[in-house]
Amino acid sequence: MSGEPLVEVRDLVKHFPINRGIILQKQVGAVHAVDGVSFDVMRGESLGIVGETGCGKSTTARLLMRLLDPTSGVIRFEGKDVAKIPRRAFKPFRREIQMIFQDPYSSLNPRKTVGAIIAEPFAIHGLNKGKGERRRAVQELMDLVGLNPEHYNRYPHEFSGGQRQRIGVARALALQPKMIIADEPVSALDVSIQAQILNLLRDLQRDLGLTLILIAHDLSVVRHMCDRVAVMYLGKIVEIADSDTLYRHPRHPYTGALLSAVPVPDPELASRRRRQVLGGDVPSPTNPPPACRFHPRCPKAQDLCHQQEPLLEQKPGGSVAACHFPLSDAEAAERVATAEPV
Amino acid sequence: MSPLLEVRDLRVHFDTEDGVVKAVDGVSFTLEKGKVLGIVGESGSGKSVTMLTVMGLSRASNARIGGEALFEGRNLLEASNEELRSVRGNDISMIFQDPLSSLHPFYKVGAQLVEAIQAHQNLSRAQARERAIEFLGLVGIPDPRARFDNYPHEFSGGMRQRAMIAMALVNEPQLLIADEPTTALDVTVQAQILELIGRLKDELGMAVIMITHDLGVVAEVTDDIAVMYAGRIVEEAATDELFHAPEHPYTWGLLQSIPRLDRPRDEPLVPIPGRPPSLINLPGGCSFHPRCPYVREAHRRIEPKLAPVPDSPKHRVACLLESETRKRLWQDLNAGKEPVEARADVMEGEEVT
Numbered sequence: 104m105s106g107e108p109l110v111e112v113r114d115l116v117k118h119f120p121i122n123r124g125i126i127l128q129k130q131v132g133a134v135h136a137v138d139g140v141s142f143d144v145m146r147g148e149s150l151g152i153v154g155e156t157g158c159g160k161s162t163t164a165r166l167l168m169r170l171l172d173p174t175s176g177v178i179r180f181e182g183k184d185v186a187k188i189p190r191r192a193f194k195p196f197r198r199e200i201q202m203i204f205q206d207p208y209s210s211l212n213p214r215k216t217v218g219a220i221i222a223e224p225f226a227i228h229g230l231n232k233g234k235g236e237r238r239r240a241v242q243e244l245m246d247l248v249g250l251n252p253e254h255y256n257r258y259p260h261e262f263s264g265g266q267r268q269r270i271g272v273a274r275a276l277a278l279q280p281k282m283i284i285a286d287e288p289v290s291a292l293d294v295s296i297q298a299q300i301l302n303l304l305r306d307l308q309r310d311l312g313l314t315l316i317l318i319a320h321d322l323s324v325v326r327h328m329c330d331r332v333a334v335m336y337l338g339k340i341v342e343i344a345d346s347d348t349l350y351r352h353p354r355h356p357y358t359g360a361l362l363s364a365v366p367v368p369d370p371e372l373a374s375r376r377r378r379q380v381l382g383g384d385v386p387s388p389t390n391p392p393p394a395c396r397f398h399p400r401c402p403k404a405q406d407l408c409h410q411q412e413p414l415l416e417q418k419p420g421g422s423v424a425a426c427h428f429p430l431s432d433a434e435a436a437e438r439v440a441t442a443e444p445v
Numbered sequence: 446m447s448p449l450l451e452v453r454d455l456r457v458h459f460d461t462e463d464g465v466v467k468a469v470d471g472v473s474f475t476l477e478k479g480k481v482l483g484i485v486g487e488s489g490s491g492k493s494v495t496m497l498t499v500m501g502l503s504r505a506s507n508a509r510i511g512g513e514a515l516f517e518g519r520n521l522l523e524a525s526n527e528e529l530r531s532v533r534g535n536d537i538s539m540i541f542q543d544p545l546s547s548l549h550p551f552y553k554v555g556a557q558l559v560e561a562i563q564a565h566q567n568l569s570r571a572q573a574r575e576r577a578i579e580f581l582g583l584v585g586i587p588d589p590r591a592r593f594d595n596y597p598h599e600f601s602g603g604m605r606q607r608a609m610i611a612m613a614l615v616n617e618p619q620l621l622i623a624d625e626p627t628t629a630l631d632v633t634v635q636a637q638i639l640e641l642i643g644r645l646k647d648e649l650g651m652a653v654i655m656i657t658h659d660l661g662v663v664a665e666v667t668d669d670i671a672v673m674y675a676g677r678i679v680e681e682a683a684t685d686e687l688f689h690a691p692e693h694p695y696t697w698g699l700l701q702s703i704p705r706l707d708r709p710r711d712e713p714l715v716p717i718p719g720r721p722p723s724l725i726n727l728p729g730g731c732s733f734h735p736r737c738p739y740v741r742e743a744h745r746r747i748e749p750k751l752a753p754v755p756d757s758p759k760h761r762v763a764c765l766l767e768s769e770t771r772k773r774l775w776q777d778l779n780a781g782k783e784p785v786e787a788r789a790d791v792m793e794g795e796e797v798t
Contacts, residue, residue, distance in 0.1 A: 327704035366661030
């Protein structure tokens with residue numbers, strides 16, 4: 104990991120307008136999907152983004168790839184403002200970031216052979232033009248992700264879910280990107296297959312020096328895979344820290360609740376731990392609560408939390424969290440299986 | 446006391462163009478009143494088909510069903526469709542994975558509950574309405590009286606699953622079958638739903654069968670667990686024992702292939718090699734043998750029987766290795782050894798296959 108960040112995100116905002124009316128449309132509101140998010144991604148690191156459905160984690164990924172244009176804010180990739188990349192320079196930028204999707208069934212074209220699917224990025228970017236050359240490149244990729252290169256001419260339906268996800272990984276690696284964004288890469292797979300894909304991603308990331316952004320709702324997967332973790336709630340980052348710190352000394356009560364909710368496959372430990380169950384649902388991002396967005400569900404909320412928005416700042420224990428009344432180590436240990444005992 | 450549900454040698458085979466799919470192939474288990482049983486397995490292991498068959502929901506023209514499913518002594522597999530309708534939703538209820546597709550989008554949530562009540566209880570509309578509201582409140586839906594007239598799309602995912610649970614419980618069944626009840630939900634909502642099922646089980650004194658692929662979910666709520674693989678139960682035990690002294694290599698694989706919050710962060714995951722077999726063309730002998738690191742030559746020919754572990758009669762395993770060997774293998778694996786090392790250590794001198 105070198106000191107230079109690969110990606111810098113500053114005050115990123117994405118609002119989706121809600122329109123009423125058919126002919127005379129007028130905007131009546133907005134979904135605040137991402138609402139002022141700032142973070143850096145260092146070269147060669149793996150960053151996890153976790154949060155519940157609708158917290159803005161996938162929108163953030165799409166903004167990073169510029170599949171969506173931000174409402175405001177800046178994304179710099181290798182120092183260049185992504186929003187200002189001119190059209191003709193866009194393709195070279197896209198080569199640098201590739202994505203792995205959740206569903207290995209709908210993300211592969213069923214009418215193309217695996218060889219053609221993995222070669223598609225070459226075709227789009229005009230690389231490895233010779234037929235033999237392209238085939239060789241594809242087969243190398245298949246070998247790299249643990250697929251049998253002889254299956255070059257098969258169709259996606261001839262592969263199992265885990266193998267299909269490998270095809271998706273091979274396709275993402277084809278252009279030798281600097282960064283890979285994996286959006287829930289294993290949540291559609293069988294338990295016994297998940298580990299195969301996670302191990303593959305981890306090995307590839309280490310061997311090829313890739314930068315990885317892993318988006319997942321499964322906190323144990325993120326802990327296993329990532330050097331650093333950002334926790335999002337309703338369009339904002341509420342806590343960000345390196346994995347060891349975050350899982351041992353969670354500071355934000357939301358992080359604590361998320362960690363507390365993860366079922367642990369150990370009946371004895373499960374019965375010992377006091378589970379903190381968050382009441383209610385995530386509020387609507389159309390009309391997020393004022394000040395601290397977590398206060399209606401927060402067990403520690405006080406008057407201040409309704410009035411003043413907490414800033415992301417360094418908390419004792421090491422992590423950066425946005426909370427007026429962060430958890431103490433004792434409170435964390437009570438709820439969270441990974442917390443350090445006091 | 447006779448058990449609430451006793452399934453004996455259940456077989457469900459489907460004739461298809463490609464051959465016979467042996468979805469369930471000789472499954473037996475018993476469930477006492479008020480107990481919680483977890484059935485764990487991957488997709489295609491037969492866990493859902495087993496319970497659908499018990500409820501008479503897999504009676505297709507190409508299905509061949511054998512064995513017995515005794516509910517309070519009555520064999521449900523031989524019951525007429527008429528009789529089954531009076532059992533379903535009344536004595537036995539089921540909740541499914543995807544609460545959005547299990548609720549009718551066109552009818553109000555309350556109306557769907559009223560329908561479920563009036564199908565089995567002789568109540569007036571107004572009485573049924575009161576009961577529906579009572580149960581919406583019981584499952585923790587805020588302001589149930591107002592929510593009664595909402596459509597399913599106006600509910601969040603967690604609330605829909607609560608509404609499903611309310612619908613399953615309005616007739617106070619003796620058995621609730623929950624098929625992946627939390628898989629589509631966020632962890633926070635999952636925790637709410639699991640807590641709810643646990644609380645209602647105690648309040649209403651019903652038995653629960655929890656079908657899931659997530660070992661974490663069953664660790665916290667079940668009394669006993671059955672692990673299924675390729676249409677059969679390969680291991681069953683009391684929950685504590687299954688997690689602390691598992692004896693089947695497939696169970697070990699499941700436990701070691703998931704990242705866990707209660708283990709060191711850098712502990713490597715040990716994936717189960719290969720993938721689940723085709724149910725049309727099951728491997729001979731032990732059906733787990735192509736993926737098992739501890740396979741011996743004979744395991745490809747001999748079919749293991751589900752047999753009790755010597756010192757613990759309620760813990761049963763279908764594995765051809767000796768219990769002693771299995772215990773030592775698990776000890777090695779638990780100490781952080783790779784399957785290959787564990788094999789070399791415990792099964793030294795045997796042919797490596």
